Amino acid sequence: MKQNRTHKLWYKQPAERWEEALPVGNGRLGAMVFGGDRRERLQLNEDTLWSGFPRDKVNYDAQRYLKQARELIFDEKYGEAEQLINQRMLGWNTEAYQPLGDLYIERIGGGEASDYERDLDLENGILTTVFTADKVRYKREVWISEPDQVLAVELNADLAGAIDIDVSLESLLPYETAAAADGRLTMRGMAPSHVESNYFRDHPQGVLFEEGLGMRFEAQLKPRVFGGEVRAVSGRIEIRGADRVVLLLAAATNFEAYDKLPESGNRRPERLCEAWLKAASDVEASVLRERHIHDHAALFGRVELNLGGVERAELPTDERLEAYKQGAVDPALEALYFHYGRYLLMGSSRPGTQPANLQGIWNHQIEPPWNSNYTSNINVQMNYWPVESVNLGECHEPMLKMIGELAQTGKRTANIHYGARGWTAHHNVDLWRMTTPSGGEASWAFWPMGGLWLTSHLWEHYLFTGDDKFLREEAYPILREAALFAVDWLVEGPDGTLTTAPSTSPENKFRTADGEPCSTAFGSAMDLTLIRDVLEHVVESAGILGLAESEVSEFAAALKRLQPLRIGSDGRLLEWGTELEEHEPGHRHVSHLYGVYPGRSINREESPELLEAARASLAVRIESGGGHTGWSCAWLINLYARLLDGESAYRFVHTLLARSTHPNLFDDHPPFQIDGNFGGTAGIAELLLQSHLGELHLLPALPEAWPDGSVRGLRARGSFTVALEWRGGRIRSAEITADRSTAVRLRTDRAFEGALPAAAGEAGAFTGALTFAAGQTVRLAFE
Ligand code: FUC
Numbered sequence: 001m002k003q004n005r006t007h008k009l010w011y012k013q014p015a016e017r018w019e020e021a022l023p024v025g026n027g028r029l030g031a032m033v034f035g036g037d038r039r040e041r042l043q044l045n046e047d048t049l050w051s052g053f054p055r056d057k058v059n060y061d062a063q064r065y066l067k068q069a070r071e072l073i074f075d076e077k078y079g080e081a082e083q084l085i086n087q088r089m090l091g092w093n094t095e096a097y098q099p100l101g102d103l104y105i106e107r108i109g110g111g112e113a114s115d116y117e118r119d120l121d122l123e124n125g126i127l128t129t130v131f132t133a134d135k136v137r138y139k140r141e142v143w144i145s146e147p148d149q150v151l152a153v154e155l156n157a158d159l160a161g162a163i164d165i166d167v168s169l170e171s172l173l174p175y176e177t178a179a180a181a182d183g184r185l186t187m188r189g190m191a192p193s194h195v196e197s198n199y200f201r202d203h204p205q206g207v208l209f210e211e212g213l214g215m216r217f218e219a220q221l222k223p224r225v226f227g228g229e230v231r232a233v234s235g236r237i238e239i240r241g242a243d244r245v246v247l248l249l250a251a252a253t254n255f256e257a258y259d260k261l262p263e264s265g266n267r268r269p270e271r272l273c274e275a276w277l278k279a280a281s282d283v284e285a286s287v288l289r290e291r292h293i294h295d296h297a298a299l300f301g302r303v304e305l306n307l308g309g310v311e312r313a314e315l316p317t318d319e320r321l322e323a324y325k326q327g328a329v330d331p332a333l334e335a336l337y338f339h340y341g342r343y344l345l346m347g348s349s350r351p352g353t354q355p356a357n358l359q360g361i362w363n364h365q366i367e368p369p370w371n372s373n374y375t376s377n378i379n380v381q382m383n384y385w386p387v388e389s390v391n392l393g394e395c396h397e398p399m400l401k402m403i404g405e406l407a408q409t410g411k412r413t414a415n416i417h418y419g420a421r422g423w424t425a426h427h428n429v430d431l432w433r434m435t436t437p438s439g440g441e442a443s444w445a446f447w448p449m450g451g452l453w454l455t456s457h458l459w460e461h462y463l464f465t466g467d468d469k470f471l472r473e474e475a476y477p478i479l480r481e482a483a484l485f486a487v488d489w490l491v492e493g494p495d496g497t498l499t500t501a502p503s504t505s506p507e508n509k510f511r512t513a514d515g516e517p518c519s520t521a522f523g524s525a526m527d528l529t530l531i532r533d534v535l536e537h538v539v540e541s542a543g544i545l546g547l548a549e550s551e552v553s554e555f556a557a558a559l560k561r562l563q564p565l566r567i568g569s570d571g572r573l574l575e576w577g578t579e580l581e582e583h584e585p586g587h588r589h590v591s592h593l594y595g596v597y598p599g600r601s602i603n604r605e606e607s608p609e610l611l612e613a614a615r616a617s618l619a620v621r622i623e624s625g626g627g628h629t630g631w632s633c634a635w636l637i638n639l640y641a642r643l644l645d646g647e648s649a650y651r652f653v654h655t656l657l658a659r660s661t662h663p664n665l666f667d668d669h670p671p672f673q674i675d676g677n678f679g680g681t682a683g684i685a686e687l688l689l690q691s692h693l694g695e696l697h698l699l700p701a702l703p704e705a706w707p708d709g710s711v712r713g714l715r716a717r718g719s720f721t722v723a724l725e726w727r728g729g730r731i732r733s734a735e736i737t738a739d740r741s742t743a744v745r746l747r748t749d750r751a752f753e754g755a756l757p758a759a760a761g762e763a764g765a766f767t768g769a770l771t772f773a774a775g776q777t778v779r780l781a782f783e
Contacts, residue, residue, distance in 0.1 A: 005313035006332070007339055009665060010119035011035070012316050014129075018043065019662040019672055020318070022120040022127055023362050026146040027350025027398070029251055030361035031103075033142050035129040037113035040105040040140065042153070046217065047354040047361045048255035050431040051195040052095030053213045057436045062089040062417040073501045073522050074494060079512050081502055082520040085442040089417070093438045094430035096195035097357050097372035099364045100217060100251055101171030101187055105153065108164040108240075110134045122343045125296035126289075136162045145292040146350055150280045152288055153247040161227060161241040168236035169219055172366055174209060179232035183239075185221040188270075190214045191253075195367055197439070207366055218269035219251040222277045224285070246285040250276040255431070299346050302391040303713035305338055305684075307331035307706045318663040325658045331706055334684065337657055340665050341681025342390050344674060345383075354431065355398040356383045360674040369671050374402070374429040376450035377506040378589060382631055382675040384457055385598060385638065385682035388464040389689070391715045396461055400474070402433070403454045407478045410435035410451050414485050418448065422485030423478075425450035427506065443519035444507045448489065452530040455482045456598065459537045463717040466740050468544065476541050483538040484551065486531045487558045497563035499523035499577055500531070508587045510580035523563050523577020525592035529599055535559050565595070565602075565610055572620060573602075573613040586625030588632035590639065593618060597638040600692040604644075615643055627652060630660035630667040634679025641686035641701045649687055650703035656680045688724060691716035695745035698724055699731050718744055734780040738772035745769050748782070 014035040015021040021032040021043065030045040065088040072081035113131035120127045127142040137158040144151045157163050167185065169177050175189035193213035196206030221237075223230055228242025239245055252272035280288060309331035312320055317336075324330050348360035357363075358379055363372045374380040380399070387396045410423030413435040418424070425435040427447045437445045458475035461467075493499035501522035509517040535555045542552045566574045575582070575592040593614050595602030602610045618626075618639060627633045633656045640649035660668045660676055667676030688711050690697040696716050712723040712735075719739035725732045731748055738744075746768060770778055 005119070006311065007122040007336070008119045008313065009122075009317040009336070009340070010117060011318055011663075012117060014116070014118065015664070018364050019666055019668075020664055022118070022664055023344065023347060023360070023666075024120075024125065024127055024142060024144045024151075025347030025361050026144045026149065027346070027348060027353035027361070027395075028149070029144050029151055030347065031142065031144060031151055032362050032364065033127050035118035035127075037116055037129070037131045037133070037138075038107055040129070042103040042105075042142065042151070043364050044100045044103060044151075044219065044249075044251060045361050045363055046100050046251045046253055047348075048253045048431060049098045049100050049191055049215060049217050050095050051098055051192040051207075051214065052430070052432055053193060053215070054432055056412075057092050057434055058412055058416045059089065059091045059436060060416060063419050065089055066418060070491060070501045073520065076513070078518045078521050079514070079516055082442050082518050085446050085502060085520060089437065090439055090442070090445045091436040093197040093440070094371055094373040094428045094434050095432060096192075096366070096368060097359070097363050097431075098191050098366060099172055101169055101173070101175065101189065101219060103153075103221065103247075103249060104166075104168045104170065105155075105247070106166045107133070107138075108166060110136070110164070122339050123297060123300055124293045125300070125343070125347075126293070138162075143289065143292050145280075145288060145295070147291045147295050148280045148288055149250065149276045150288070151249040152280075152285065152292075153249075154285055154289075155242075155245040155247075157243070160243045163228060163239065163242040163245055165239050165245070166236055167221065167223065167239065167247065169221060177235040179235055179237050181232055183223040183225070183230035183232060183237045185237055186270075187219045189217050191217065192366070195371065197371060215253050215255060216269060217251065217253040218273050219249060220270070220273035220277055221247055221249045222281055223247050224281065248277055248280050250280075296346070299392060299395075300342065303339075303342060303711070305335045305711045306709050307335045308708040317665065321657070321661060321663060321665070329705070331709075334653055334657065337661075337665060337677075338681050338684045341386060341677045342392060344677055345387060345390075345392055345395050345681075348674070349383075349387075349395045349398045351394055351397040353398050355380065355402050356674065356678075358673050358675070369669075369673070371430070375427060376425060376429050376454060377427040377444065377447055377591075378635070379631060379673070379675045380429070381453055381457070381598065382634065382679045382682075384678070386678055386685060388460060389685040389715055390681060391713050391721070393461070393464060393715070396457065399457055400461060402429070403457060404474065404478055405433045406435055406451060406454065407481055409433040411481070414488075418489065420485050420488035422481040422483065422488065423451055424448045424485050424489075425454065441519075442502070442504055443509055446502060446520065447504055447506060448485075449527055449530050451482055452486060452534050455479050455534055455537070460717075464715055464719065466719045466742075471541055472545050476538075476545060476547075479534060479538050479541060480549070480551070482534050483555050486534055487554060490531065490558060490562075493522060493563060493577065495563075498558060498561045499563040500527040503527050503577065505575045505591045506589045508575065508589055508591065509583040510576060511583050517583040521576040521578065521580065525565050525573060525575055526594050528563055528565060528577075529595045529601060532559065532562055532601060533599055535562075567609065567613040570616075571613060572617040573610060575617075586621060586623075586628070588626060588629050590618065590621055590626065590632075590635060593639055597635070597642045597686075603642075603693055605693060611643070618643075627655070630656065630669045630673060630676025631679055633660055634667075634676045634683060637680060637683030638686050641683055641690070642692075644701050646687055646701035646703040649683065649701055650705050653680065653684065653703075685714055689714045689716055689722055691718065691720070695747050696720060696722065696736065697747045698722070698734055699726060699748065702726065702729060704729065718742055720744070731782050733782060735777060736770070736772075736780075737775070737777040739774065741772060741774045743769055743771040
């Protein structure tokens with residue numbers, strides 16, 4: 001059967017490795033589906049299942065050493081300052097995101113499978129596996145419903161009575177299962193009270209279980225069997241001679257109430273599962289399926305992207321990716337990667353759920369890499385880079401909510417660690433909203449700027465939506481408290497400007513005068529950029545909201561005295577407040593370029609010299625081996641998009657796919673880490689539309705690899721939705737809708753010389769202004 005595979009990942013064999021399995025999720029529940037013909041495995045996750053328990057992790061001693069650390073730094077004794085921080089001012093690592101368990105469906109009897117195929121349809125969020133065994137055609141569909149909060153597996157066969165399966169639940173964590181006479185399966189388990197930090201291994205050491213401290217979880221499965229029978233046998237169920245089977249699974253932890261809580265309001269996981277399963281089994285599976293598709297398609301279908309090229313979707317996705325690595329030109333695969341990023345974000349972040357962590361919600365290890373936590377010195381932010389521009393604004397909610405929660409826990413950290421007002425967070429965050437420094441070493445752990453970076457998400461959400469109520473009630477109080485921390489954290493530097501000390505530039509190191517690698521100095525470009533941003537955002541917000549807060553003048557005064565970014569003797573942007581020799585010139589983080597992207601303070605209009613210095617820094621970073629991890633490569637795409645260098649950006653789109661992508665199109669840091677998927681998706685959007693300078697820039701950096709194409713549904717700051725069409729690298733038409741009545745400048749300075757936009761009547765590269773009534777669409781045709 002020939003089918004349209006434009007929005008599908010598909011394979012001719014089951015997954016052998018986890019990175020070949022396909023993800024489904026509703027933001028809270030996730031599964032990696034292996035598609036085994038004989039033994040199907042669905043590896044399950046629930047987004048609140050973490051190790052640990054709520055507790056106070058502040059380091060009461062930290063503040064004692066702050067003054068001394070500052071003095072050492074201003075005496076240029078950087079190594080000594082760093083030692084002091086490492087010994088006295090750090091904290092404990094975050095807890096780890098946990099795997100819930102596995103659902104196994106074993107086919108009993110029957111011969112070898114042939115004509116096998118599995119696919120994931122991004123448009124409807126349904127995963128299908130089909131194969132033939134003993135001349136019977138079997139079909140299995142899996143989806144996870146957001147409206148109904150259950151996972152569904154539907155099994156069909158084209159011969160009556162042909163379905164003979166055993167169904168069981170297992171977990172890597174301590175668990176018990178029970179099977180009831182009606183076929184209901186229950187798995188009850190317990191999470192570790194603590195997991196030691198572990199980057200790559202997965203073994204039992206360092207995993208602590210303490211009765212009464214770890215989280216409890218439960219999964220319940222309810223089968224609906226048509227035309228056959230079901231038996232409970234020692235903890236599993238046996239289904240024999242069925243025509244059709246629908247398995248419904250619900251899972252929950254005792255972490256806290258969900259927004260989606262059934263009305264009982266009871267937090268016990270067993271009650272939650274029962275309520276969800278009851279509601280879901282009161283309706284036909286076809287109704288559940290329709291409700292799921294309706295919900296999924298409403299979000300997924302908002303954006304269309306066509307990057308041209310010959311559609312190579314007739315090739316299975318793994319073979320297609322392999323061909324791409326070997327040099328096949330496949331812009332449609334690049335478009336598929338973009339759509340997959342949107343799919344993954346919808347699957348791992350929906351209103352009321354936890355935000356997407358380092359692996360979204362998909363994790364099969366008790367000791368996952370970097371605890372599968374929220375790494376807030378780039379990674380969790382990158383997860384949300386595309387969220388607004390690719391028209392998934394509501395999927396931002398879990399992140400925005402977490403920022404509000406961190407603003408609460410982070411007050412204690414600001415106060416006790418640094419004697420400062422406001423709130424702070426560092427480079428690692430977890431379910432428990434840890435805001436203290438982690439353990440380890442200063443180069444990553446000592447970074448009290450995490451909270452400031454996170455607040456940019458509140459501001460961006462405001463810019464995209466123009467929602468004053470959100471700004472007033474949700475964003476402003478958090479921004480203001482972050483700004484209070486920023487002004488209290490600033491100190492007078494040797495030249496009399498306000499700077500930061502101790503200051504690191506995430507994970508990077510310089511060489512001290514003795515040639516030793518060291519990370520701690522003063523005034524890193526990223527600190528100063530983040531502080532400038534938050535102070536400006538608060539001052540601007542207060543203006544928009546008409547607030548006459550006393551601190552606003554304090555913020556404005558600090559802005560005037562802030563140490564400016566500096567350019568080094570070789571024309572590159574300095575990463576620390578003074579010129580220091582780099583220890584690893586090709587370091588994966590490019591924190592000092594924050595102002596180019598995701599920030600906007602380094603731009604061609606207001607700071608062209610800094611922009612050129614940033615360009616020079618970037619070039620050296622890349623020549624020296626930078627961009628070598630998935631997310632690092634994805635950052636480069638976005639930076640080059642902002643530098644309006646479509647060709648360099650495209651080079652990294654290609655690298656990301658060819659070098660850093662698993663067969664299931666998951667980003668490969670290595671190992672799997674989802675940020676690269678999201679950063680790549682954001683970057684592709686950024687090449688087509690930019691709005692960070694208060695104008696709509698159409699096709700700002702279109703690469704030559706995508707001469708013909710179209711996009712529909714991208715969002716721009718100012719509450720715009722934009723559709724574009726281009727041919728031969730030149731824009732042909734644009735359709736812009738504004739949610740609110742507004743005016744905006746328009747720029748189409750690439751591939752548009754001499755054309756005349758029908759609606760605007762201006763000749764030359766068009767940079768005119770357009771005005772909109774609320775809801776109005778303006779269509780521009782370019783000849
Ligand atoms: C940061 C990065 C690493 C990794 C980790 C999760 O520490 O420097 O490359 O992505 O986060």
